[in-house]
Amino acid sequence: MxxxxxxxxxxxxxxxxxxxxxxxxxxxxxxxxxxxxxxxINNSALFAEYHIKYPSHGYRWLNAKICLDTGLILSDPYAHKCCKATGIKSTAKHYKYKKPGNPLRTFPNLLLSEMNISGPMQCIVSDMTAFTVHGIYYELTLYMDLWNNEIISHALSSKRGDKMTYINGLTDLIALKNKMNACETILHSDQGSVYSSKKFNDLLPAYGIVHSMSRAGTPTDNAAMEAINGWIKAELFEDLHVTGENNIEKEISDYISFFNEQRPAYSLKYLTPRQYKEYYFQTINVS
Known part of the structure; x- marks a missing residue:
């Protein structure tokens, strides 16, 4: 021109x-x-706006989140085209596969039996993830329902190796289980010292909880929980910009609420965990 x-x-x-x-x-x-x-042009600008908010995610998740928030329905190829035009790429790290280790002798890995999980509270997975904010070390223990990826209990501590995060999280899990009148529940974890301890395992049988464990050094045996741990740290610091300037416990609780109620999940066909549960109970009531 x-x-x-x-x-x-x-x-x-x-x-x-x-x-x-x-x-x-x-x-x-x-x-x-x-x-x-x-x-x-407008849709590409919208994807760029959401990418600024959630830089750890790719075009499929951004497309699902935009649909959830605005009702705008776009195909994944079109979303990819918009992101490519604006140079959008996920900033999340990718993890390499690790060779499976030896099984634990105390508790078998029940997830390897290809169980059919058809409803809430049938299988809970748990793990601890650590992070640092303003030089302060934190450990966050999570309990997640494998059926709909909902984080149903959590506990946070700034004390390294604090066993009470596991116990407190388990106590909240048991309270929820009793409230829902759930039958037998499988609790899957790694071979960490707390998960293997007598104090932890003595609580389980009385509440109809069966313990399952991953093989030693095999995080892929608890792949869903390991993936969530990775996403949590990416979203906390890259998307939600947790700084520790406010109350860290509240910031974590706010994130858990976001995770359960506002975050679309690929494994749930981009529904949120809460939406997935609501649709399930609606179907049960109708039938």
Whole structure:
């Protein structure tokens, strides 16, 4: 366009080996973009806006989150096109596969039996993840329902190796289990010292909880929980910008609420854990 004011359009088109009509058509589209082009520009800007909020996620998750928040339904290929046009890429780290280790002699790995999980509280997975905020070390123990990926209990401590995060989280889990009148529950964990301790395991049989354990050095045996641990730290610091300037316990609780109620999950066909549970109970009531 800048050269067209200095050189004849015909000469420029000959050099670029295009028809003059193509130039004027392009110029017309530039001045008066089609509705489709305008929509693409607006949608790309929307993806860029959400990427700023949630940089750890890729185009599929962003597309699901936009649909959840705004009701705008776009295909995944179109979402990928929008993200590619704006240079959007997930900032999350990718983890390498590790070779399975030896099984534990005390508690078998029941997840390897290909169990059929058809409802809430049938199988709970647990793990601890650690992070640092303003130089203060924290340990966060999570208990997650494998049926709908809902974090049903958690406990936080700034004390390294604090066993009470596991016990407190388990106590809240037991209270919820009793409230729901759930039958037998499988609790799957790694071979950590607290999970293997007598104090922890003495609580389980009285409440209809059967312990299952991953093989030694095999985080893939608890893949869902390991994946959540990775996403949690990415989202806490890259998306939600947890700084520790406010009460860290409240910030973690707010994140758990976001995770359960506002965060679409790929394994749930991009429903939130809460939505998935609500649809389940609606179906049960109807039938």
């Amino acid at each position: 800048e050269l067209s004011g200095e050189f004849p359009i015909k000469l420029l088109c000959e050099i670029m080996q295009i028809n003059r009509s193509s130039f004027y058509l392009w110029k017309s589209k530039l001045s008066n973009p089609s509705r489709r082009t305008k929509d693409f």
